[in-house]
Amino acid sequence: MNDALDVAVRLLIVFAVFLVLPLVVGQTEHKVMAHMQGRLGPMYAGGFHGWAQLVADGVKFAQKEDVVPKDADRRIFQLAPAVALLPYLLVLVAIPIGPSEGAVGQVVDAGIFFVLAVMGVGVLGSLMAGWASANKFSLLGGLRTAAQLLAYELPMLLAAASVAMAAGTVSLPGILNAFEWWWLPWQIVGAIVFFVAGLAELQRPPFDMPVADSEIIFGAYTEYTGLRFALFLLAEYAGIVVLCGLTTVLFLGGWHGPFGGDGLGWVWTLLKAAVLAFVVIWLRVTYPRLREDQLQKLAWTTLVPLALAQIALTGIVKVAIQ
């Protein structure tokens, strides 16, 4: 009984975080992007600086008609948003935010494997949507998504493998327990590769060719309306939360901080993830979209070699210090 309650509470908290943090990131994006462009952003919804803008958007999306195109593969089409969104919820369960047993939804021994494998499933949602929509723009978007996933999953895995090598474990809390501050410069290349590849996998600007509106309308999401469309958007922001959390845990030392007691570990995790989320938004505002071939070139000729070099460096240092 007690175990069941414990599991229920944990799941409830993870679910609440899953619902709230993406909205916080989304609202931050509204405001940060606006100010970076000399604007104010939403100012009306909720009264104080438009804090409830995304709630209002959600209400709007819920009111809209849910259209399924006539020629679409109906069930796949309707299932796709859930496939895009749920993996991020699952990943969130495994991300530790504090050193104690209670600060992680569920300790997974093969944490990195679990997290990266499940995150890969999220992209399947876009693929399903692109194929099932019976729309050429959706299909092109889906194919671009597939190409992007193929190109960027590799450097992401290699960068994560480098950390696993350094720590000698694939468990996320295990990596954090082994973390030392000098890992930061040691793994910096891997961190950048992981973060950039993660951005590309989330299809965030400047890597948003799968939804390039000037070329293919909105890619795989072209035919979606209402709540299902909102779920795809939510998946993108949940993805930002997950990516920032993972980068924090793998490369930035998670709950370790220069000061603060053991009880404040989760503050460090959230703070680092928030800074990374800001960087995600910052990059979006600053850079224009890459071209499809530039995207592939960046992955295969820059990120993969860099990740391999990082692994070599990790191996050398690891052997040297033993």
Next chain:
Amino acid sequence: MPIPGSGLAKGLAVTLRTMTKKTVTAQYPDVQPELPPRSRGVIGLFEENCTVCMLCARECPDWCIYIDSHKETVPAAAPGGRERSRNVLDRFAIDFSLCMYCGICIEVCPFDALFWSPEFEYAETDIHELTHERDKLREWMWTVPEPPALDAKAEEPKEIAAARKAAEKAAEKAAAEAAAAAAEAQAQEEQQ
């Protein structure tokens, strides 16, 4: 040769710097805009000055000014004098759905009966309501601001210059007369 990636860093710096600056968003209607002096919002009519000369209506490129009037006879002011006739304004209307805010009517009015007012919030749902009759034009008259102060090194206004010159001349003349009178008085004193 520039460092590779310096362009990317520059881009990030630009957006970050913009974020710290004040935004340019105008929060109208929560905050009224700060209009420049001599803003052309709406035209006010000071009908006491209007003589129904029709210059404004004839100069208007859009033909958006409507004037109706009739003639009244004023009895002679002095006994034995001649009766005078004068124009009485019946209708003065400006159709702001046609007006292109060129301001020619205001320029051309010889009697200072038309003025620019900066008020601009008079949108209507029916286009006919945009024809402002004389009572409404009179209401706008009360929103006409004081003429803005002259620029620091601007030329003196013509009226003031003329008045000052006249005053100076009068003062000179008076001084000369006084001097002449004083000289005469001294000469008389010496004779005695």
